[in-house]
Amino acid sequence: MVIEAEAGEEFAGSERLRVMGCPACGVLHAIPETLVRQAQQKREAMALYCPNGHAWHYLGTSDAQKLAEERERSASLTAALDQARAMLAGAISQ
Ligand SMILES: [Zn+2]
Secondary structure, three states: OOOOOOOOOEEEOOOEEEEEEOOOOOOEEEEEHHHHHHHHHHHHHOOEEOOOOOEEOOOOOOHHHHHHHHHHHHHHHHHHHHHHHHHHHHHHHO
16 A cells, blocks of 8 residues: 655554654654654653664653653742741741
8 A cells, every 4th residue: 555645644554653754864754653752752862763774853851851840940939938938937026
């Protein structure tokens, strides 16, 4: 079976495939959707390879990394707020 495809298209057979264009050579190839989702989460920690052997990965920060950074920032702000409250309570009681 021959299917005409463009980058970004998806196919559903026994497994959903996403058509990708290699960032280095441009060759179109299909990658299982589950692998694409893993690569999107892991970013630079997971390389994908085109049929010509070029390694590439998704850029940017994954949702999991963003969440971890946001949690860290929230904990830091909470600690600063607690410290400010303690100082204010100390100033009022004097
Ligand atoms: Zn390539």
